[in-house]
Amino acid sequence: MLTDEQIERYSRHIILKEVGGKGQQKLFDGRVLIIGAGGLGAPIALYLAAAGVGTIGIADADDVDLSNLQRQVIHFTPDVGKPKVESARQKMEAINPDVKVHTYKEWISAANINRIIADYDFIIDGTDNFAAKFLINDACVLAGKPYSHGGILQFDGQTITVKPKESACYRCIFPEPPPKDAIPTCSQAGVIGVLPGIIGTLQATEAIKYLLGIGDPLTNRLLTYSALRMKFREIPIKRNASCPVCGDNPTITEAVDELDAMTVCDLKEP
């Protein structure tokens, strides 16, 4: 049951016929895991906490760096040096004390991902490297967990929602990761600070819609965004019969680290 204070806090949700008191209760009962407490993770964590998503997990082994603050809006100047998950937890709890925040100060890997995602209804990829992005895809597809993929670079971003075995997955588009260092990372190539705000907010919207069970998910279409051209495009994507994880003859049957793709995006310049 919602208290009077909660009814007031969530009043702009509750008056939406698509949400109502029942929908707000679904958000309270919802469990969303955010992997990465950086550029994408920042707006995702803030909006999901504000929305009253009852249990939010956030995973990241990194500490806040001065070069993060241009875009990772959940971290403030006095947080430099603190663990990102701790900095994020403090802001989320300050926005909304109703929310339970679980922190995981660890890099996700094949060794821990199944344990971490098991407790959640919806997973959001806010990571900065291909090893993690492919691992999240594989683990979510194999565990049947819906998730939102997000990727950004310079002035461009892309996102797609994956409903395992029902809709196209990340590997249906990109069967294998590029070799290490073949594609520039944000720390090498730069990223305009607002970009993760745009893509991350789209990902948070997908999580909220999923928990509410409303609208049309961003499945079987890759949404791409160009900040320079100020254009969104939607590219229809089909499930790929030769997809190595969700195709007809999968070669990936358990989550495995993509060792060749391992790299760290946010390496501090020496």
Place this chain on the structure above:
Amino acid sequence: MIITVNGKETTLPENPARTIDSLLEELNVSQRLYVTVEFNGDVLDRDAFTGTPVKEGDVIEFLYFMGGGH
């Protein structure tokens, strides 16, 4: 010859020998070695790039890796 590339109609000089592989070079597509090519709605195997001719009216999407997020 007119094809659609990333949603835009694109006019190319006639060239019966044009394949997906040669088109990548002709259009100076970035991430050429890693880009995913969606050809008339289906993701094309990389092995098929050299053997797939490009014809009038084909719809081609280049899908790029974006690995950032932090």
